[in-house]
Amino acid sequence: MDKLNKNDYKKYVDKKVPKPTYLRNMIMAFLVGGTFCTIGQIITNILKSNGLDKDMAAAGTSISMVFIGALLTGLGLYDKIGKVGGAGAAIPITGFANSIVAPAMEYKREGFIFGVAAKMFTVAGPVLVYGIGSSVIIGLITLLLR
Amino acid sequence: MALKKLGAQTTKLENPPSVVSYYSIVGPKEGEGPLKDYFDLILEDDLWGQDSWEKAESKIQEECIKLAIDKGGLSSEGIDYLIAGDLINQITPSSYSARQLAIPYYGVFGACSTMTQSLSIGAMLIDGGFADNIACAVSSHFSTAERQFRFPLEYGNQRKMSAQWTVTGAGATIISSFGNGPYIKHITTGKIIDPGITDAANMGSAMAPAAIDTLICHFQDTGLAPSYYDLILSGDLGYVGKDIVIDLMKKKGYDLSKNYTDCGVEIFDKSEQDTHAGGSGCACSATVYNSYVFKEMAKGKYTKVLLMSTGALHSTMSTQQGESIPGIAHAVAIENTKE
Numbered sequence: 001m002d003k004l005n006k007n008d009y010k011k012y013v014d015k016k017v018p019k020p021t022y023l024r025n026m027i028m029a030f031l032v033g034g035t036f037c038t039i040g041q042i043i044t045n046i047l048k049s050n051g052l053d054k055d056m057a058a059a060g061t062s063i064s065m066v067f068i069g070a071l072l073t074g075l076g077l078y079d080k081i082g083k084v085g086g087a088g089a090a091i092p093i094t095g096f097a098n099s100i101v102a103p104a105m106e107y108k109r110e111g112f113i114f115g116v117a118a119k120m121f122t123v124a125g126p127v128l129v130y131g132i133g134s135s136v137i138i139g140l141i142t143l144l145l146r
Numbered sequence: 147m148a149l150k151k152l153g154a155q156t157t158k159l160e161n162p163p164s165v166v167s168y169y170s171i172v173g174p175k176e177g178e179g180p181l182k183d184y185f186d187l188i189l190e191d192d193l194w195g196q197d198s199w200e201k202a203e204s205k206i207q208e209e210c211i212k213l214a215i216d217k218g219g220l221s222s223e224g225i226d227y228l229i230a231g232d233l234i235n236q237i238t239p240s241s242y243s244a245r246q247l248a249i250p251y252y253g254v255f256g257a258c259s260t261m262t263q264s265l266s267i268g269a270m271l272i273d274g275g276f277a278d279n280i281a282c283a284v285s286s287h288f289s290t291a292e293r294q295f296r297f298p299l300e301y302g303n304q305r306k307m308s309a310q311w312t313v314t315g316a317g318a319t320i321i322s323s324f325g326n327g328p329y330i331k332h333i334t335t336g337k338i339i340d341p342g343i344t345d346a347a348n349m350g351s352a353m354a355p356a357a358i359d360t361l362i363c364h365f366q367d368t369g370l371a372p373s374y375y376d377l378i379l380s381g382d383l384g385y386v387g388k389d390i391v392i393d394l395m396k397k398k399g400y401d402l403s404k405n406y407t408d409c410g411v412e413i414f415d416k417s418e419q420d421t422h423a424g425g426s427g428c429a430c431s432a433t434v435y436n437s438y439v440f441k442e443m444a445k446g447k448y449t450k451v452l453l454m455s456t457g458a459l460h461s462t463m464s465t466q467q468g469e470s471i472p473g474i475a476h477a478v479a480i481e482n483t484k485e
Contacts, residue, residue: 006341006342007342009341009342009343009355010342010343012390013343013348013351013386013390016351016386016389016390016393017307017308017348017351017386018307018308018385018386018423019307020306020307025304073300073302076300078300078302079299079300079301079302079303080302081302082301082302082303082304083302083303083304083305085302086304089302090302090303095302098300098301098302099301101300102297102298102299102300102301102302103298103301105298105300106293106298106299106300107293107298109197109198122298123297123298123301
């Protein structure tokens with residue numbers, strides 16, 4: 001590029017690119033994320049009132065929310081929720097379910113081994129690796145400090 | 147001696163090939179856009195009865211080429227070469243389409259610049275006396291491009307404001323040494339210009355400098371001014387890239403404000419169709435040229451048109467390795483009269 005330095009061009013482009021609607025996105029993320037969390041709380045309360053202890057109720061809630069996320073993905077609704085809700089749809093455990101079910105559906109045509117099974121973790125894989133990895137490290141540190 | 151070369155990067159065609167037939171097929175979303183009345187065929191279902199998106203894209207391209215040949219009153223035996231391309235790895239949709247057509251085939255890759263790339267090569271083959279009839283075709287498909295370059299379709303993510311929407315469809319142009327026009331008069335082959343953009347969701351900015359370079363080169367080589375053309379059309383720079391081209395060209399002394407637009411801007415209705423920075427993909431420029439542009443040239447609304455498809459020549463691997471996006475733009479000047 002003649003006479004136009006790459007850094008100058010980047011700065012120039014940043015001014016040209018339309019900005020995301022931050023306020024609207026934040027409000028929608030709060031509402032969508034809040035809705036998922038409220039549903040989770042309702043499930044927890046129902047499980048507790050049916051005699052499950054705190055840990056069991058938490059596990060039951062996670063399982064139920066993963067099911068809801070997977071079902072909404074399968075019905076073709078979660079991408080629409082994610083488009084509106086952004087991080088509010090991605091961060092809750094329903095978003096985690098979406099990130100696994102979406103590639104599993106997408107790569108069905110490449111077969112069950114190299115398609116569904118191999119591609120299932122293309123989005124969620126890094127979360128699992130670093131999530132599980134860091135929890136192991138924290139666990140070891142806790143063990144050593146005792 | 148390169149007798150037909152004009153200036154640094156332009157070819158002046160001594161025996162200008164004529165566009166004798168053209169056809170465009172688009173998906174349902176494009177068929178709801180502002181140019182819906184110009185497309186030859188609008189699909190109701192973008193799978194078109196196939197069991198994968200890739201097979202659907204292949205079928206769209208194959209049918210588009212066949213229908214263009216039919217519309218021109220030709221047969222596939224009468225076509226000397228097929229020059230086709232698309233966006234998918236190893237351009238399989240084009241090769242599978244060519245498998246059915248039994249026409250000598252050159253598969254070309256220029257990302258979204260492929261339509262003017264294939265027209266350029268085809269026009270030079272005809273002008274050189276190597277062929278009489280050539281089919282130039284490209285295709286792209288939103289769903290094949292999404293899964294290759296971005297995320298699975300059902301994944302709930304938000305698109306950036308600078309992101310563009312890959313056009314589903316195909317465009318085919320039959321050019322010939324015979325015919326009554328419009329004629330391909332000049333070709334300006336672009337250089338790779340890499341302005342250092344690494345964000346694959348900001349391709350308009352990555353390709354705009356290549357478009358500017360090719361435009362300036364075309365005007366310098368031919369001695370023509372932008373006002374010579376009734377319409378200057380870039381491929382898929384979208385709203386962001388179009389804005390940059392107008393702005394930076396003005397700074398270099400070329401006024402494009404009156405007769406320049408971009409196919410990515412024209413193909414979708416930004417406010418109604420939620421396509422953010424506009425359309426993209428090989429078929430973005432190809433479907434607009436092979437519908438709106440050629441039909442309006444036939445009616446006489448435009449007599450001199452400069453078509454310039456723009457391409458971002460990156461891959462998912464190069465993006466992941468932090469490489470910036472190389473841009474390219476090839477210009478093809480088409481006029482209703484031979485002289």
